[in-house]
Amino acid sequence: MQSTMGKLKIITLIMLFVLSNNVFSQSGIVHEIGVIAGPVELRSDYGQRDHTKTNLNNMGFGIGIIDYLNFSYNDNQNLYFKEHFKVRSELSYSKTSLQHYGEWIEKNTLGSQQLAAMRGSSQLLNLGVQLEYYFVHIHDFENTIGSFAPYISLGGQASYYNATATSTMGQLGNPGTTFPKYLVPSDNHPHGYSTESKAVLSVVTDIGARYKLTTMSDLVIDLRFQYFNSDWVDGLNPDKETYKENKSNDSLLWLSVGYIYYLEE
Numbered sequence: 018m019q020s021t022m023g024k025l026k027i028i029t030l031i032m033l034f035v036l037s038n039n040v041f042s043q044s045g046i047v048h049e050i051g052v053i054a055g056p057v058e059l060r061s062d063y064g065q066r067d068h069t070k071t072n073l074n075n076m077g078f079g080i081g082i083i084d085y086l087n088f089s090y091n092d093n094q095n096l097y098f099k100e101h102f103k104v105r106s107e108l109s110y111s112k113t114s115l116q117h118y119g120e121w122i123e124k125n126t127l128g129s130q131q132l133a134a135m136r137g138s139s140q141l142l143n144l145g146v147q148l149e150y151y152f153v154h155i156h157d158f159e160n161t162i163g164s165f166a167p168y169i170s171l172g173g174q175a176s177y178y179n180a181t182a183t184s185t186m187g188q189l190g191n192p193g194t195t196f197p198k199y200l201v202p203s204d205n206h207p208h209g210y211s212t213e214s215k216a217v218l219s220v221v222t223d224i225g226a227r228y229k230l231t232t233m234s235d236l237v238i239d240l241r242f243q244y245f246n247s248d249w250v251d252g253l254n255p256d257k258e259t260y261k262e263n264k265s266n267d268s269l270l271w272l273s274v275g276y277i278y279y280l281e282e
Contacts (some may be wrong), residue, residue, distance in 0.1 A: 049085035054277030060268045061251030078114030089212025131196040134186040140179040147172025170223040180252035182210040209255040235277040245267040
């Protein structure tokens with residue numbers, strides 16, 4: 018039943034993405050389509066906070082399909098708006114495998130062994146919209162092959178995540194295999210870990226740049242920060258009242274490169 022509901026939610030997200038593009042296509046606004054891909058870093062409750070080895074080893078991969086609404090040829094738009102702004106829609110997917118790293122697994126104790134044995138994963142399907150601001154005039158960039166157009170953006174996404182939590186020592190949930198802080202009930206869950214699939218919302222902000230490859234195509238490099246309204250995206254969430262170090266929701270960094278093609282009006 019849970020698997021069926023998950024598939025229905027995924028299909029619904031895809032349908033909404035397609036329908037939204039069809040509605041905008043009737044307005045006469047020029048579309049740009051593209052694909053992006055690159056490494057993702059899920060900042061989670063696994064490992065030591067701000068620890069280089071944790072961040073580098075807990076990296077996954079993401080891929081996305083993007084669609085831009087380009088207003089620069091629309092005579093009805095405000096001049097400043099159409100020369101500096103684009104609306105970006107996106108459907109993307111990422112997967113990250115997770116482990117504990119850092120000083121807490123390097124001690125010769127049962128707790129260290131329990132942490133080292135934990136394994137997790139998180140898959141994310143995202144659908145969202147962002148408003149991108151370009152620092153140069155869009156027309157100037159589009160008319161100059163070899164030029165660059167840096168930008169920043171802000172938007173939101175609805176995501177559906179599938180998180181798992183396991184241990185190589187055996188089934189989680191008993192004192193022999195599970196680090197004590199993850200046995201304490203947390204946020205209406207029986208433990209501080211969970212294997213579950215749920216919807217979540219997030220705020221996203223990007224900084225990036227386009228390179229004008231040809232008259233009808235660009236290359237893009239993009240760095241994103243995504244902050245979720247949940248701390249269960251990674252499958253771990255120790256009780257925040259008891260464990261004060263667990264103070265932030267999950268977040269994600271995504272460095273992507275991509276190719277964008279301009280559709281003729």
